[in-house]
Amino acid sequence: MAKALNEGLRAAMDADPRVLLLGEDIASLGGVFRVTDGLAKDFGDDRVVDTPLAESAIVGTAIGLAMRGYRPVCEIQFDGFVFPAFDQITSQLSKIRNRSLGRVGAPIVIRIPFGGGIGAVEHHSESPEVYFAHTPGLRVVSPATPADAFVMIQQAIASPDPVVFLEPKRRYWGKADVDLSVRPASATWDLHESRIVRPGRDITLVTYGPLVATALEAAAMAAAERSPTGGAGPDIEVIDLRTLAPLDLDPVVASVVRTGRLVIAHEAPVVHGLGAEIAAQLGEACFHHLEAPVVRVGGWAVPYPASRLEHSYLPDAERMLDGVDRALSY
């Protein structure tokens, strides 16, 4: 996925000279995950800017650059380091269009490698999506596959609104064929569309970002249990949200109308996690269709643990299936 993002950034920079990248270690180093590898060489130091070490300033100067007509893409080195910029994001970036009555836009993308699973030290495995999704004026997305990443980063950069772009860092190394000819104008789908990645009849499993692959794994495990003679093993429908703000829940509602059961999974703590809002909305939209309470599977309400414990913190396929089972056996 890192390579797909790199290609997506390159395509966006080729397409629009106003696009520039700001961040720590993104030029000669190419970013600690090499997402910007080679871009400084090809586009120059003026468009791929190694900044001093200060996240508030990265976002704050991006706002100023946007006011001057540029389209900055900020890289925050790790999820845990976005918080120094939280004020600029929450009080400035998210509000600037509204308070200026549309006169000042903020077409800024904030790229954040997020989530756990890579055995990292503290502050390198956070899932801060709700902080942003709860903030009016921001858009929040997360790709789950290289192909999506390639298109979505271009779409995000093309968006006239600020986009928090959450990159599931443990999927950076994932490889897949990517159609490098897709451009925002030629994409067949919008940045803010969820999609069914695996149809299923018995239960709906909703997730995003890093856990989409895990959910597919869980569905495959369940399918493997199934026998033609009607043995155990539910047929799980997996939905990749892709867009966290705005949420696109129509596909989820349609799915639950069919399946009657819903499990939501994310790495962030369950309490006030994205699943809370989804459960609340589905509880309303599918009041008569839900055959069991919505089950939420997520991180525990503790600080992200030491890396050797993270496997017990992160929802894996087994925990998803446990959730599926609880929903099914209700």
Next chain:
Amino acid sequence: MAKALNEGLRAAMDADPRVLLLGEDIASLGGVFRVTDGLAKDFGDDRVVDTPLAESAIVGTAIGLAMRGYRPVCEIQFDGFVFPAFDQITSQLSKIRNRSLGRVGAPIVIRIPFGGGIGAVEHHSESPEVYFAHTPGLRVVSPATPADAFVMIQQAIASPDPVVFLEPKRRYWGKADVDLSVRPASATWDLHESRIVRPGRDITLVTYGPLVATALEAAAMAAAERSPTGGAGPDIEVIDLRTLAPLDLDPVVASVVRTGRLVIAHEAPVVHGLGAEIAAQLGEACFHHLEAPVVRVGGWAVPYPASRLEHSYLPDAERMLDGVDRALSY
């Protein structure tokens, strides 16, 4: 309530010499809302500290002071100005006990006047509670009455854990008899207990902080519609959460088991607001008892508007009753 908080701070400072206050304009000015009025005079500049203008430093130095054995109470001047301190709160304050295996505590209170309704300019009417409630390691509370405020501020200061203390600023001027003899040890209730402030039979209305008074008003309006001959006007049970993290939902569950219907109201945007988590939990706990979907009434998903529009943003008694009606007529 400002006066009750003042008395509560005074009692806490009298009881424990390690308690000290940090903030902008809290000494000679007594805070912009006069909550710390007179305290500098009585306890001295070393314990009521006018800091330089920097919120991250207020919280960051409070952490250091706590490590040295002090019990700092930080005042953030307005809700919108807590974000520069967000990093220190999220990445440092909330985690310090856990990462030190309990060796380093952070008995720090962060007082924040929050919410709208006072006709203020931008950034002075925010409701940031979910950002904190979603962060493991923090406690979040909000008093709704002067009497609660007096006890809760003392309880918060006595807490060994960090407490985000949200003061409903539009209720600062509210007056009521307060029993000034109550101390944390003599209080009959814990900091983290919700309570029924008005019993009712037909529907449960849950809220906290500034909207408790509004909910009572709504309940009274509904009651006024009621006639002995069985006319319109539902009997609304009003619950004041008081504690936002941890949530104390047992009273809410018990209430909904009786009423079958639930409305949740807060000023923060509905999307990912506190009501989402409550709806999700109640959807599970009361799956068979809910006779209608949980209704959420809150701020719109827009930046807090110009003050002359805030009445259309903030849930008032009418909007709560509209929510009640929607739940009842489902």
Next chain:
Amino acid sequence: MDERNDAPAAEPPHTDVTSTDTGGPDMVQLLSVDGVRATQGHYADLVSDITPEVLRSRYRDLVLCRRFDDEATALQRQGELGLWAGMRGQEAAQIGSGRALRAQDFAFPTYREHAVAWTRGVPPASILALYRGVELGGWDPDQHNFALYCLVIGSQTLHATGYAMGVQRDGAVGTGDPERDTAVVAYFGDGATSQGDVSEAFVFAASFHAPVVFFCQNNQWAISVPTSRQSQVPLYQRGLGFGIPGVRVDGNDVLAVEAVTRAALERARSGGGPMLVEAYTYRMAAHTTSDDTTRYRDAAEEQSWAQRDPILRVRRHLQSIGEADQDWLDALDREAGALGADIRRQCLEMREPPARTMFQHVYAAEHAPLARELADFDAYHAGEAAPVGVPS
């Protein structure tokens, strides 16, 4: 000094070296409190083109802006504004710096730069929109090259720095073309110097050599906290350790402020990088109309600064050189009165927009959930107050 003296006194030429004011020996001053204008020296030379005629127009700026400020204060007292952050005492710092800007320059204000706004052609009533609570903004930043007000202390210094980085990328620095070369100015207060954002702005500006002038109005107070709590060394030195030279100017001296700001802006435009200007001034009124100064400062301090009123000294000077006769002053008074009346009328006419406009411009592109919320909003407001009924 005789205020009626029509001809310049036959004294030795005054220089701008320093002032004997409380601002200390490093402070640039061109117009003394008594109204004597320095005519020699580096900074005096920079404003040698400011003829008495131009100075009269600066005086007019000052007087009209004070009237604007007074009118706004009165409107607030009468409940027509929710709040007002007055600028009394800081008019010279703002007019001097604002008039030093060229059309293509861009200014980033706090919430108090009403007189800078004036120099950028922002209609005073637009500013009242914010304080009246009918709008969050008030004007088109790009029309006036004047950003919206910023209430979160220090934030705008980063926006200014970023904007200046954009100016660099546009090739609008150091070309030598006076119509093209562009500087950015970031306004902030003494209290703001403590915010991390301001220091980060210094770091970025210095590192990228951005064409931005940091203009700090040290009005001695951050609400109730004196400047000494923010810094124990003069604030104009704050940039030194960042590689940003600083200069302190008498902020109550419109001429000196214009000279010093011109120099800093020109340095920035020509590619010389950022600079810090500390305008040493005084907030003569309360922090805002909600503030109570008696709790933290004494009347003696206020009185001593009243002597140094930025308007008084210009009048003294103009009178001393025979450029301000009573007729002219009276005419200006009438103009100010008319301005005040006009502002008042516009303010009273300002109605809040329909509430549903709060849903506009949250996003530029479609946003389905918000559209649904707006539909709910409209439905709620279209219906009668929802009937309260017992369960059916």
Next chain:
Amino acid sequence: MDERNDAPAAEPPHTDVTSTDTGGPDMVQLLSVDGVRATQGHYADLVSDITPEVLRSRYRDLVLCRRFDDEATALQRQGELGLWAGMRGQEAAQIGSGRALRAQDFAFPTYREHAVAWTRGVPPASILALYRGVELGGWDPDQHNFALYCLVIGSQTLHATGYAMGVQRDGAVGTGDPERDTAVVAYFGDGATSQGDVSEAFVFAASFHAPVVFFCQNNQWAISVPTSRQSQVPLYQRGLGFGIPGVRVDGNDVLAVEAVTRAALERARSGGGPMLVEAYTYRMAAHTTSDDTTRYRDAAEEQSWAQRDPILRVRRHLQSIGEADQDWLDALDREAGALGADIRRQCLEMREPPARTMFQHVYAAEHAPLARELADFDAYHAGEAAPVGVPS
């Protein structure tokens, strides 16, 4: 210089005025790269009690800490640590400053102060706990007066400042009692100087005159970004505009670092307020074991700094004065080998605690929802893998 020369050369006394090193003329140096010790001057006098015997023990510190660092790097390569942030090249800056601390002083490290930890008696294996991923902390801060590592750049400088404000309130400053008067030291890097938190720490420390020494290890790089991107003036000057004096010391000179840090700490303890020390040094290894230096710096630079290796010059000096014969050096090598083996053994023995401990110490007081989550956690792990079944 002849490394075997047993007696001090009969040269004129060396002074500590300046160095001719790349650190520039302001840099304090007491031990030249060639191992010549300055014996006169302000700073030389401050460490006149550092006899050859003491210097031998500093040398031992340096050698053992390097061995610790090497062992950790090896352990990481072998998959026993998730990551390692090495300190090669910075040992003198850390040992010199760490040894300047008194027992009651308190240090706030970043993630790289392994040799400071050593001077505070923190067992090396405790540090590995963090990098092995079995703990988030590793030691008891109060036992060692050494805070936990801090990975968010700059944050700890505020904690240090607050701690120092607590020291003041405890009356442990300026009493003249050497057992009581306490200083705090905040470590941070060149990159960190750009973070708002660090500037805010300067503001608070200066404003409250807090007994804190800001100790910046300028190791020339913040990952791939050179110091010149953070500041174009020497970093020791960063505090000037905040009212915090600064001094640059040769960070590869353990003696000079100890002298300069002693002076700064003593100033703080006696009530003289904060000070900034810039230890001019070099990160000889990669940023961490995940880093690839070839992408951003050339071998020539690394080689030139290798000449200035902080260990080499102490050995040269000790040898030149006949205080380091081969037997002693060999014995030290053996001690280092044993230390390395011991650290390795302890590291390999370190198991992660049971997963359920992650629920501990999140709060000190009861927390019902978390208790319920833990119950769920236990139930999940107690049961077999949940059976997957079709709806009943």
